[in-house]
Amino acid sequence: MTLSEPSAPPLTEVVLEAESLTKHFPVRRRVRDLLSRERRVVHAVDDVNLVLRRGRVTALVGESGSGKSTVARLLAQLYRRTSGDIRLHGESTTVRGGRRFRAYARRVQLTFQDPFASLNPVHTVRYHLTRSLRIHGHGGRTAAELERALHDLLGRVSLTPAERYIDKFPHELSGGQRQRVAIARALGADPEVLLADEPVSMLDVSIRLGVLNLLRDLKERLNLAILYITHDIASARYFADDTLVMYAGRMVEGGDSETVTQRPAHPYTRLLIASAPDPDRIQGSPTDAAAATPEDRGGGEPPSLIDPPPGCRFHPRCPNAMPRCLTALPPRLAVQGEPGHWASCWLYDPENTETPGSAAREVGAVAS
Numbered sequence: 001m002t003l004s005e006p007s008a009p010p011l012t013e014v015v016l017e018a019e020s021l022t023k024h025f026p027v028r029r030r031v032r033d034l035l036s037r038e039r040r041v042v043h044a045v046d047d048v049n050l051v052l053r054r055g056r057v058t059a060l061v062g063e064s065g066s067g068k069s070t071v072a073r074l075l076a077q078l079y080r081r082t083s084g085d086i087r088l089h090g091e092s093t094t095v096r097g098g099r100r101f102r103a104y105a106r107r108v109q110l111t112f113q114d115p116f117a118s119l120n121p122v123h124t125v126r127y128h129l130t131r132s133l134r135i136h137g138h139g140g141r142t143a144a145e146l147e148r149a150l151h152d153l154l155g156r157v158s159l160t161p162a163e164r165y166i167d168k169f170p171h172e173l174s175g176g177q178r179q180r181v182a183i184a185r186a187l188g189a190d191p192e193v194l195l196a197d198e199p200v201s202m203l204d205v206s207i208r209l210g211v212l213n214l215l216r217d218l219k220e221r222l223n224l225a226i227l228y229i230t231h232d233i234a235s236a237r238y239f240a241d242d243t244l245v246m247y248a249g250r251m252v253e254g255g256d257s258e259t260v261t262q263r264p265a266h267p268y269t270r271l272l273i274a275s276a277p278d279p280d281r282i283q284g285s286p287t288d289a290a291a292a293t294p295e296d297r298g299g300g301e302p303p304s305l306i307d308p309p310p311g312c313r314f315h316p317r318c319p320n321a322m323p324r325c326l327t328a329l330p331p332r333l334a335v336q337g338e339p340g341h342w343a344s345c346w347l348y349d350p351e352n353t354e355t356p357g358s359a360a361r362e363v364g365a366v367a368s
């Protein structure tokens, strides 16, 4: 008998895909701009590609303002995209309100960072969940069926016994319980995709794990495709199967979570990890020699998205910047020896002849 290489787990069915997804918000014109023909825009999301699969959690990680929530709202079809495509089960989908939006929302649900803001303070848990079940056609035909469906929903998010929570108002619940109600409301649609925008960032550290464990349990029991949006890359390692990293409106790195968080390839991801200590971190990325030093960890500011830098958007902060990073946008490049791991960074161009860090003087603004 010969030992074979461990094979990668079989990829599960793709539910939702984004291709070259782009969103530019118009900037309100100031008086002095009125005569100018130029229409300025915020480049919130540019050319984003992602795939959500059944029974998998994909983390979308990045600093505040990197475009994560805009991606979630585009995928939920709450924003019109500027360009690009969204495909549900392979079918290009654009919906703008009405019955088609409701049919889409039945399959793709979004939960927000602040459950207090998204739950109406004058209504009880029963009201919120009943409304969701009824809108999506899962409220049953009799009062008894509705009651059973409500109890089921509360059971799914571990708010049991249901009687203790069902007639409470949002302000009578803890932050974690409110987020569970918001998740239950999303589950009332019986969706295939859950877009969870910073589901734990407003919760006390002590209860974050419980909510993440709940989401993981739902992924497994309901075979959901979950997009987990977070600025906390350490939680992505713990909770997500795959991790995508965004910087200034663009995707810069992706791969399975263990690889991305333990052997980050893009200098931005390394900086993110360096500023979010993880005691288990293993050093040893392929460009460790040029890895962020304590001095440049977290240094610099993200660029203006109205006038983003040419080339790689990270180059003004990058300790590895080379001359071509200042002018040429790097494509997704495979990280050698790590199947499925990619970075939009010229360091991974096998034909690269430039020296990492050689553009530092030209940039003149490497993090200090």
Ligand SMILES: Nc1ncnc2c1ncn2[C@@H]1O[C@H](COP(=O)(O)OP(=O)(O)OP(=O)(O)O)[C@@H](O)[C@H]1O
Pocket (backbone or CB within 6 Å): 025, 026, 042, 043, 044, 062, 063, 064, 065, 066, 067, 068, 069, 070, 071, 231, 305
């Ligand atoms: N409706 C809007 N009009 C104009 N600009 C917007 C709008 N919504 C978002 N932006 C801008 O788009 C960029 C991306 O914002 P977005 O909220 O998607 O980032 P984020 O990564 O989710 O940040 P956070 O974690 O703080 O929510 C930011 O520069 C933001 O100011």
